[in-house]
Amino acid sequence: MKADQAELVTSYPDGAIGVTIKYGKGYEDTWVVFRGSVRQVRELICDYFGFECKDETDLSLSALVVNATNLAHGKGNVASILDARVVSETPAQASADDPWATASASKPEQPTGNASAWILGEIEKQTSIADLQKLWAANQAMFSDPAVMTAYKARGRALKNG
Template identity: 50%
Template sequence: MSETTVTIKYGKGYDDTWAVFRGRPEEIRADILSYFGMDPETQRGLSLSSVVINATNVAHGKGLIATALGATVVEETTTDEPAKPTSDPWAAAASTTQVHTVADQAPAAEDPNAWILGEIEKKTAVQELKKLWADNQSFFSDEKVMAAWKAKGKSLQGVAA
C-alpha cells in the first residue's frame, strides 16, 4: 500500500497549528491516537477517516480554548488516567477503583458505548452532563451516544424549568 498523508489543523487560518502524519494507514492511526492522547479502545472499530474526524474535533476544541480564552496546557499525564485538577470536586470524588471496576465488568465483545451510556443516564444536572461530554469527547462521535446525551440534556432542562 502506498504512503498516505493526513493533516489535522487546529483552526481554519493558515497561521493556525497543523499536525501532519505520513505513512501507512495503520501507522497514521497509531500516530494520531498517540499524538492526541486518545484511548485506542474508544476508537476501536472506527475507520481511519472517523479517527481523523475525532482527532480534528479535539484539535479544534483545544485551538478554540487557546485562542478564545487564552488558555494554556498546564499538565499532561502519561498514565492511563486523565489529569485531574485538585480543585475539581467531581474529579476528586471519582476514584480509580470505580473507573477500573466499571471497565473490568464490561466484556469487550459487548457494546463499547455501554459505559458512557450508563454515565449519561446517571447525571442529574445539565452541568454534570456538559462536564461528561468535555471529559469524554471521543465517545460522542457515535450517533447513539450523542442522541442519548441530547435526550438526557432535554429532560434535565425540563426538570429545571
C-alpha cells in the same frame, strides 16, 4: 465535515498516506501532519491526541480524523479565544510531606464493582419528577447503561403514579 473543517489527505507513490489536522482555519494556525500506512497513521493519531486506540478500533480512519480534528479545533479555540495555555496532562508526583498534593493525585476507589451503583442510588432518592429530570440532565453519560435507564423510567412511573 464542513468545507472549512476538511483536512488534507495525501497519497504518496510508495503507498503511504498523509493526514494533516489543523487547529484552526488560518494558515498561521498550528497543524500536524501524520504520514505512513493507514495503520501507522491511525496509531500516530491515537498516540498524538492521547486516544486509547483500543477504543478507536471500531472507527474508520476517516471518523478517527474527524474526532481528532474536533479535539484540535477545541484546543485551538480555547487557546486563541480564552487566551488559555495547555498544562501538563499528567499530575505531578506528590511530595511525601504534602498531604494535599497526595490527595489530589490519588484516584478515588469505587466502593463496589458496579460503576452505576451511585447513580442508581441517586435515582431512588428523588422525590419529584422535576428532580429526577435534573438528575438525568446533570449525569446524561451514566444513562447509557440500560440498567440505569430502566431504573430511571421505573422511578418516573412510580413518582407519576404517586
